[in-house]
Amino acid sequence: MSEAFRRRLRALPDFPSDLAVFDPAIAPDDPTLLFKEWFEDALAAGVPQPHAFSLATVGPDGMPSSRMLILKNLDADGWQFASARTSRKGRELVGNPRAAMNFYWSALGRQVRVLGTVVELSAEASARDWAERPAADGGANPAWQLYSLRPVEIEFWQASPDGDHVRHRYALPA
Numbered sequence: 815m816s817e818a819f820r821r822r823l824r825a826l827p828d829f830p831s832d833l834a835v836f837d838p839a840i841a842p843d844d845p846t847l848l849f850k851e852w853f854e855d856a857l858a859a860g861v862p863q864p865h866a867f868s869l870a871t872v873g874p875d876g877m878p879s880s881r882m883l884i885l886k887n888l889d890a891d892g893w894q895f896a897s898a899r900t901s902r903k904g905r906e907l908v909g910n911p912r913a914a915m916n917f918y919w920s921a922l923g924r925q926v927r928v929l930g931t932v933v934e935l936s937a938e939a940s941a942r943d944w945a946e947r948p949a950a951d952g953g954a955n956p957a958w959q960l961y962s963l964r965p966v967e968i969e970f971w972q973a974s975p976d977g978d979h980v981r982h983r984y985a986l987p988a
């Protein structure tokens with residue numbers, strides 16, 4: 815049975831065949847500009863939830879855990895997301911404020927990895943994020959927190975049909 819599943823997995827294509835060619839030599843110096851370009855490409859290609867990413871945090875025993883979140887903004891404050899401070903990720907970020915984001919846009923064969931340090935943004939910004947939720951009911955949530963990841967490293971990855979995948983890495987001052 816596990817052999818049948820293995821074969822079923824192996825029969826699937828890794829990536830679509832009609833992928834863009836990415837030339838890091840002409841990529842912008844500012845990684846946030848490249849991210850916004852790739853994000854717009856993902857939207858235009860009909861990628862569902864292009865603003866969804868996986869966030870990995872690390873617990874006190876060194877065990878990583880990850881979950882999907884929604885990107886709330888990307889500006890001078892950093893790469894922003896919101897969650898409850900009382901959640902597992904919220905507790906893990908208190909103990910170890912380092913985290914890794916991973917965006918994947920399957921139709922384009924593109925992945926973006928962002929590693930860095932997470933800070934809490936203001937109570938006002940957090941309250942505004944809570945109030946702007948699609949299911950907002952007017953009530954407050956004091957545990958709701960807007961966080962910002964300040965990157966030390968960002969890697970853009972473009973799959974290539976010939977298997978010669980392209981990586982472009984930015985190292986940023988911590």
Ligand SMILES: Cc1cc2nc3c(=O)[nH]c(=O)nc-3n(C[C@H](O)[C@H](O)[C@H](O)COP(=O)(O)O)c2cc1C
Nearest residue numbers: 863866880881882883884896897898901902903904
């Ligand atoms: C596509 C997607 C987007 C999500 N966005 C958020 C989000 O923005 N904030 C959040 O707290 N949870 C979000 N969740 C739920 C989280 O993945 C997670 O289940 C929850 O935050 C609890 O995680 P934790 O126990 O690891 O802290 C999302 C789930 C999915 C599948």
